[in-house]
Amino acid sequence: MFMVNSIGKKIRTCVFISGRGSNLKAIIKNSRDYNFPAKIVLIITDQPKSYGLTYAKKYNIKYKIFFIKDKNLFEKKCLYELKKNRIKLICLAGFMRFLSKKFIKKFRYKIINIHPSMLPKYKGLNTHKRVLNKKEKYSGCTVHYVSSTLDSGKIILQKKVLIQSNETEKSLQKKILKLEHLIYSQAIRKILN
Numbered sequence: 370m371f372m373v374n375s376i377g378k379k380i381r382t383c384v385f386i387s388g389r390g391s392n393l394k395a396i397i398k399n400s401r402d403y404n405f406p407a408k409i410v411l412i413i414t415d416q417p418k419s420y421g422l423t424y425a426k427k428y429n430i431k432y433k434i435f436f437i438k439d440k441n442l443f444e445k446k447c448l449y450e451l452k453k454n455r456i457k458l459i460c461l462a463g464f465m466r467f468l469s470k471k472f473i474k475k476f477r478y479k480i481i482n483i484h485p486s487m488l489p490k491y492k493g494l495n496t497h498k499r500v501l502n503k504k505e506k507y508s509g510c511t512v513h514y515v516s517s518t519l520d521s522g523k524i525i526l527q528k529k530v531l532i533q534s535n536e537t538e539k540s541l542q543k544k545i546l547k548l549e550h551l552i553y554s555q556a557i558r559k560i561l562n
């Protein structure tokens with residue numbers, strides 16, 4: 370489904386963020402492994418105050434801030450940078466905007482995302498709260514290809530966690546986020562190796 374990394378070169382990758390960037394941090398750290406198939410060469414954010422930019426600076430990775438409301442213009446700027454930097458894989462990590470059909474089509478099977486639930490269950494926001502309200506036994510996280518329907522592309526990898534009887538939104542969020550930091554990089558290995 371993805372291009373095969375046959376010549377042993379790392380795939381030039383861009384991570385899109387909007388906020389904290391803890392998944393970005395985990396991916397950057399893992400990508401420093403000699404055998405990791407992707408190299409993070411660009412970070413794009415739509416929020417100038419994204420904490421995740423700290424990691425761009427710390428690890429000396431090129432970043433672009435596009436604080437632009439207009440979707441067309443935002444995507445135009447992104448496309449320019451993606452092309453200029455020869456990006457072959459886009460990882461959405463806490464990126465809070467919808468990309469247009471047109472944009473996604475340009476990078477078919479080259480955009481992936483992480484979502485804090487066991488998709489196809491609990492698409493969208495406030496997943497932990499909804500999971501707890503429904504008294505689910507398990508929750509988890511999913512890395513999937515991005516399609517034009519929200520949180521609905523083909524699943525690459527997912528891991529589940531058991532929900533304890535005294536689980537709170539906060540404890541569940543913490544537990545799942547820790548797992549996200551593991552599986553995002555595993556999913557990248559899976560599609561590129």
Ligand code: GRF
Binds near residue numbers: 386464485
């Ligand atoms: C994560 O829970 C991710 O699953 C969701 O947004 C959150 C981003 O966290 N899409 P971070 O910015 O990577 O810390």
